[in-house]
Amino acid sequence: MYFTKIVLHNFGLYKGTHTLQLFPRQGKRNITLIGGLNGRGKTTILEAVFLAFYGNRSMQAIQDRKTGSYPRLLDRHVNKTAEDPAAYVEVHCVLEEKGNQELKIRRSWKKREKNKNISDQLEVYVNGERDLILAQNWNYYVEEILPVSIARFFFFDNEKIKEIAEDESFEQIKSSIKSIMGIQTIELLMSDMKKLVKDKSGYLSQTENQQLQKEREDLSARIKSLREHLDDLEEKKRQLSMEIGKLTGRIQLVEEQFWHEGGYLGIRKADFEKQKESLNLEKGKLDEKIRNVIMDAKAPLILCEDLVYETLEHCKKNERIRAQQYSASIIRELQGKIRQKLRMNIQDDRLREELVSLIEEEFESYGVNAAQKECFVLSPMSDDLLSRLTDTSFSEILELCHQLLAEYQKVDDDLIQINNHLNHHVNELEAKELYRNIQSLKEDKAAKAAELRLFEKERSVFDGQLRQLEKRENDIIGEIAANDTKMSEVGRIVKYATMSLNLLDEFKTRLQGKKVADLEANITKCFQYLVGKKNMLNKIRIDGETLDIILLDSDGKELLKNQLSAGEQQIFAVSVLWGLALSSGYRMPVIIDTPMARLDSAHRNNFVGKYLPNASEQVLVLSTDEEIYGKYLDVLRPYINVGYTLLYDDADQSSSITPGYFGEDVCL
DSSP states (O other), X not given: OEEEEEEEEEETTEEEEEEEEOOXXXXXXOEEEEEEOTTSSHHHHHHHXXXXXXXXXXXXXXOOTTOOSHHXXXXXXXXXXXXXXXXXXXEEEEEGXXXXXXXXXXXXXXXXXXXXXXXXXXXXXXXXXXXXXHHHTHHHHHHXXXXXHHHTTXXXXXXHHHHHHHOTTOHHHHHHHHHHHTXXXXXXXXXXXXXXXXXXXXXXXXXXXXXXXXXXHHHHHHHHHHHHHHHHHHXXXXXXXXXXXXXXXXXXXXXXXXXXXXXXXXXXXXXXHHHHHHHHHHHHHHHHHHHHHHHSTTGGGGGGHHHHHHHHHHHHHHHHHHHHHXXXXXXXXXXXXXXXXXXXXXXXXXXXXXXXXXXXXXXXHTTTTSOOOOOOOOOHHHHXXXXXXXXXXXXXXXXXXXXXXXXXXXXXXXXXXXXXXXXXXXXXXXXXXXXXXXXXXXXXXXXXXXXXXXXXXXXXHHHHHHHHHHHHHHHHHHHHHHTXXXXXXXXXXXXXXXXXXXXXXXXXXXXXXXXXXXXXXXXXXXXHHHHOSOOSOOXXXXXXXXXXXXXXXXXXXXXXXXXXXXXXXXXXXHHHHHHHHHXXXXXXXXEEESGXXXXXXXXXXXXXXXXXXXSOSSEEEEEOTTTSOHHHHHHHGGGEEEEEEEEEETTTTEEEEEESBTTBOTTO
C-alpha cells in the first residue's frame, strides 16, 4: 500500500483545506521530506492518519495528555479560529495487494455545541464510488489492511523510540511481539475460556474420586498463592520502574548542571593540560616532517610538474631523433645495395623502376633523408632519475604531503578545542562533586535495574509454574466432567472447554517458537546494519515461551542493556521497530515524526543513510530544521521524491503546506 494524498480541513493548526500530495516510489526515490519548526503541525499529520484509519481506537497512539475521551479529542482537534465548525481528515491510498484498488477514507465531525456530544462520520470510497457497507464494517476491514496493534510499528514519533530505549524490562517489546504474532487474541480467548470453566465447574456434581477432588483443592490453593505472589512481584516491579524513571530524570538534571559547570574539564583539567603539551610536541614533530619534505630536492619540481613531464617527453623525442641519425648511414648503404641488385637481376625497366620507387618511398617514411638536427640528449643516469621522478616520486611526495597536512590539521583542531575549554572559567570543586553525584545516581540506577531483572527472572519461573498448575487443574476438571455419570450439559461444556484450553496453550507455544526465530534474526540484522561496525552486541535472542529478551555479545555471553551506550540504545530501539515491521509481513508506508531528536550525533549518519532509505517503499519524514539539514540532507537527497515545509501564519493563526524543504528544492 502507498499513500497518494492526505487532506486536512480545519484540523488542528490547519485552518481551511490543506492537501499533502504524495507519490509512490520512483526508482530509489521513496522519501517525502516534510519540514517544520516545532509547533507547526508535523505531529498533526501523523495524528490525522491514525484518526482517519482507526477513529476512537487511535486514542493511545495520539499523544495528547489532556484528552480524556474520544469526543474531547475530536473537539480539541477542530481549528480554534475557523468560522466553519466542520472538520475532517482524508487519507487517499492505493492497495497494490488488491489490484491497485484506490481507497479514500474520510472521517468528519463538527465542533461541539453546548450540551451536545460530538460524534464522527466515516465515509469510504473504493475506486471513486462510495461504499456504505464497507464504512459500516470499517473496523473489521481495516484490520486486514493494517491492524491497529501493528500500526504503531509503521507510524511513530520519537516518544516510541524513547519508550523502547528506556524500558529496562523490555515489557514494551514483549507486548509488541504478542501483537504481531496474534498472541494477544489467543490469550484473550484463553482467558474467556478459563473464566467459563471456572464459572461452570462449580455446578459439576461432586466426584466420587476423592483423590481427584483433593488434588483439585490443593491445586486451587497453590494457584491462588502463586497468583498473589505474582501480583506482589508486579507491584514491586512497578515501584522499581517508577524509581528507575525518577533516577533517570535526576541523572539528566545533574548532568546538565555538570556540563554547565565545565563538564569533564572541571575534573580533568590536569589531564587536558598534559594532552595540550603532548599535542604541541606532536605538532612540532609534524612541522619538522613537513619541512623535511619541502627541503627534499625533488619537492620544488612538483610546482612545475607539467614542465617536468614536457621535458621528459622532449628528451624521449630527441632520443628517437638521435637513433635515426645513428642509423641513417647504414640504411643508405643498404638502400644502395638493394638498388644495385635490382638493376642486375630485373631486366624489365618498367618493373624495376616501380620496385625502386616503392622501396625509396618506404625508406623515406623512416626519415632517412630528413635534415639532420642537433639535439640535446640526457645521460642514461639522468634519464633514469627523471623517469623515476615522474613515475613514483611525485605521487609519493604528494601522498605524504596530504597525509602530513591532514595529521597537522587534526592536531591543530584538537589544540584549538582544548585551548577553548581551558580558557573557560570552571568551578572544579563543584564539577567534581556533581560528577560524583552522577556516578552515585548511575550506580543506584544500575542496582535497581539489576533488581528489576531478578524480579523478571523470578516472575518468569513462577509464570511457568502457574501454567503447569493451571494445565493440571484443567485436566482434573476435565476428568471430573468426564466422570460425571449424568454427563449434563455443564459437564460437556467443561470437558470440551478444558480440552480446548490445552490445545490453545500448545498452539500458542508452538506459534511463538516458530515466529520468534524470524523476529530475533530481523532485529539482530537491523541493529548490525544500522550500527555499521563491530559492536559488543552481536545477537538478540528471544525466549520462545516467555518472550524474555536476551542481549548477547560476540562470545555468546549475556549483555545488560545499560552496557550499551545511549546512542546504541536508541539504535536498538529503532532496530526493534524495524524488525517488528519486517516480521509483521505487512507492506505499509512508514511515517516518522522527529525521530532524530533522541539520537546522538554519532549514530545520526547511519540512521539517515541506512534506515530512512530502506524503512519502506514509501517513507514520510516529519523533520525540524535541526534534524535533516546540512550533511544529513545531502545524504538523503538522492532518495527524496518530494519536499514540503509547514509554515505558520501568526496573523491567521494557521499552518499551511508549501512546496520545497525550507525554501530549497530537494529533489534536484
